[in-house]
Amino acid sequence: MPITLGPNRYGKAETRVVALRRGTDRHELADLNVSIALSGELADTHLTGDNAAVLPTDTQKNTVFAFARKYGIDQPESFGLRLAEHFVATQPAITHARVEITDYAWQRVGQTGHSFARGSQEVRTCVVHHDDQATHVLSGVTDLVLLNSTNSEFWGYPKDEYTTLPETTDRILATAVTATWRHATLDVDWAESHAAARHNLVDAFTETYSYSLQQTLYAMGWRVLDKQPELCEVRMALPNKHHFLVDLEPFGLDNPGEVFFAADRPYGLIEGTVLRDDAPTAGPAWE
Numbered sequence: 376m377p378i379t380l381g382p383n384r385y386g387k388a389e390t391r392v393v394a395l396r397r398g399t400d401r402h403e404l405a406d407l408n409v410s411i412a413l414s415g416e417l418a419d420t421h422l423t424g425d426n427a428a429v430l431p432t433d434t435q436k437n438t439v440f441a442f443a444r445k446y447g448i449d450q451p452e453s454f455g456l457r458l459a460e461h462f463v464a465t466q467p468a469i470t471h472a473r474v475e476i477t478d479y480a481w482q483r484v485g486q487t488g489h490s491f492a493r494g495s496q497e498v499r500t501c502v503v504h505h506d507d508q509a510t511h512v513l514s515g516v517t518d519l520v521l522l523n524s525t526n527s528e529f530w531g532y533p534k535d536e537y538t539t540l541p542e543t544t545d546r547i548l549a550t551a552v553t554a555t556w557r558h559a560t561l562d563v564d565w566a567e568s569h570a571a572a573r574h575n576l577v578d579a580f581t582e583t584y585s586y587s588l589q590q591t592l593y594a595m596g597w598r599v600l601d602k603q604p605e606l607c608e609v610r611m612a613l614p615n616k617h618h619f620l621v622d623l624e625p626f627g628l629d630n631p632g633e634v635f636f637a638a639d640r641p642y643g644l645i646e647g648t649v650l651r652d653d654a655p656t657a658g659p660a661w662e
């Protein structure tokens with residue numbers, strides 16, 4: 376039976392780089408987690424152990440640190456593009472580079488110019504795919520935790536012999552947004568575009584009177600695409616962070632929607648894509 380090598384890629388995952396700009400007393404801090412995956416003509420190392428085409432993952436890690444020093448880290452997207460283009464341009468066997476970056480935001484605290492605090496779990500994300508055919512950039516956010524304490528209903532769903540969930544016309548709607556959006560062009564102000572997308576997601580969440588988290592998901596993706604012509608597709612995963620009304624009757628107390636049990640699992644997971652009809656093809660962007 377013939378057996379062949381299938382798709383493969385390799386690279387250094389999760390290089391944690393912190394870069395300080397000390398130009399003035401007001402330091403700039405970038406804190407990234409960078410994962411590189413290279414692919415191309417890599418059959419030999421798999422089939423015979425010939426490493427002539429295998430730039431060590433250790434070298435890839437060193438390149439991240441060297442580029443942080445040489446070029447600084449401005450936006451994760453521009454740093455990712457620089458790395459992806461470098462590996463494809465300098466390694467003859469490498470035809471495709473994927474660089475994934477998580478950007479941990481630090482907020483300034485105090486008046487020193489050199490003091491920072493990490494607040495929420497929220498992180499900024501980006502993925503760059505680069506080969507000689509095309510370059511794709513995805514940007515996003517994970518763990519953006521949002522809650523509406525009213526303006527959410529859930530009813531009208533099918534009921535079978537296993538259904539116990541009561542219909543509700545007033546509930547808490549809470550989620551931790553993972554959203555990723557695809558850029559239709561590379562001519563983008565990355566910082567501005569990211570801030571706008573986050574803002575549009577939050578606005579749509581807060582302003583939508585919701586009959587389901589699915590409806591809210593679509594409204595969020597729609598708002599981003601409606602306001603941002605540079606983007607063509609938004610993918611989201613929204614866990615439904617259930618808040619169950621606690622029965623306080625055994626204690627002789629009523630509970631008019633004021634005391635909840637915040638369950639952490641299981642949770643409903645609502646996932647979906649919103650995209651323009653004329654979105655350019657995604658190619659390997661989501662791989």
Ligand SMILES: O=c1[nH]c(=O)c2[nH]c(=O)[nH]c2[nH]1
Pocket residue numbers: 529540586587588589615643
């Ligand atoms: O917004 C919701 N969508 C669902 O699909 C669902 N299922 C469920 O039990 N509660 C909810 N809420």
